[in-house]
Amino acid sequence: MIESPGHASDVLDHLGPETRIIVPLANGEPTAVLDAIEDAVADDHAADGDRFTGLRVHQMHAIHDRPYIGAAFGDRMRHISYFLSHITRPHFRAGNVGLVPAHFSEVYEMMHHRSEDPLVVASASPPDRHGYFSLGVSADYVASFIGRARFFLEVTDAMPRTFGRNQIHSSQIAGWCQTDRPLLDIPPVAADDTDRRIAAFVAERIPDGATIQTGIGGIPNAIMESLRDHQNLGVHTELLSDGVVALIESGVVNGVRKRLNRTKTVGTFALGTKRLHDFLHENTAIELHAVRYVNDPRIIAQEKNFVSINATLSVDFLGQCASETIRGRYYSSSGGQNDFARGAMYSDGGQGFVVLHSTTSDGATKIVPQLSAGDVVTTPKNTVDKVVTEFGVAELRGATVRERTTRLIAIAHPDHRADLTAQANAMHYV
Missing domain, CATH: 3.40.1080.20 (Acetyl-CoA hydrolase/transferase C-terminal domain)
Structure with missing residues (x-):
């Protein structure tokens, strides 16, 4: 039996000081979940609290700009990139984003090496009748964490159900929420x-x-x-x-x-x-x-x-x-x-x-x-x-x-x- 979805803010129960957060690239990013994390860190920062300190978000090719990427919360929450995008490039040049040079084939091993007990937050398709979620447009480095890390999923109907090696069973996740957000369209570049x-x-x-x-x-x-x-x-x-x-x-x-x-x-x-x-x-x-x-x-x-x-x-x-x-x-x-x-x-x-x-x-x-x-x-x-x-x-x-x-x-x-x-x-x- 699949439990009903919770709220995006439920992810906060799985965070603590120094948590390493793994995020899929591009449209695999769970926007509502990261919104909830940023809101909580912002409140903690404003109150000079110590609940959320030293958070590090590891991701390739971000397509959503966020305050934390620009170091809005100081060292409480920082972005570690493995491939700069139009979003992270100016923040890297400003000294607010870390960049890890890496062959894409080796990114999982590098993230795993830098994260003792990571929390993976990812977008997913709705669960099927067997209780399996699909990571949709992503497998990338995140699929290798299945069974090796905690997962919190953000389900959206816009996410296609895909096959291969990117399914995760409801028994393997720490929690999930549901949103109605669309995926960003990336139109093909016209050839000249x-x-x-x-x-x-x-x-x-x-x-x-x-x-x-x-x-x-x-x-x-x-x-x-x-x-x-x-x-x-x-x-x-x-x-x-x-x-x-x-x-x-x-x-x-x-x-x-x-x-x-x-x-x-x-x-x-x-x-x-x-x-x-x-x-x-x-x-x-x-x-x-x-x-x-x-x-x-x-x-x-x-x-x-x-x-x-x-x-x-x-x-x-x-x-x-x-x-x-x-x-x-x-x-x-x-x-x-x-x-x-x-x-x-x-x-x-x-x-x-x-x-x-x-x-x-x-x-x-x-x-x-x-x-x-x-x-x-x-x-x-x-x-x-x-x-x-x-x-x-x-x-x-x-x-x-x-x-x-x-x-x-x-x-x-x-x-x-x-x-x-x-x-x-x-x-x-x-």
């Missing part, structure tokens, strides 16, 4: 002509029957549109987006050639619009698994012809890809880029594509002799395979420094090639 030129170079190199991973943004969306004439593709990806829906509905993605989770589309979280959420609801062809499985390079490598597609911000002559910093300032974090690049490298017939526009919005080249001071290498030179701009594909795996430099200059914007060649000569790379 440059995105489509890059997509064409990638799509023509993807064989029928391949298993693919791609992210979110204009270029990934253009690539998925370019795959509509392919056959028997599989999907094993951290992010499920609206672009995947059309490929599944058209029959392009069916997973029949996959070695693992055959016939299933596998992801670890979903981010998109109501169309995506409706498609996911009670769809047994989709499975959400914990990120330490989905992003494990050793798992990815077991798929034949695995294709990894990731965006970067700049690439130097050696092929080092800086995907998380801009001019030495942190913009995001590592995410799963290196996880999938390494997995594709070890896959039989695998390919790893790193995609980017050749220039920034103000015309500066993104193919550079050396990365800017302070830039962080996300995909190292020894792992990078193919770099793609709107001017072509530079194949770097197994290439010499001279070959790498020459091939990268060839896909740089024509306006910058002469200067890049002069700098390559000065560095004795060509």
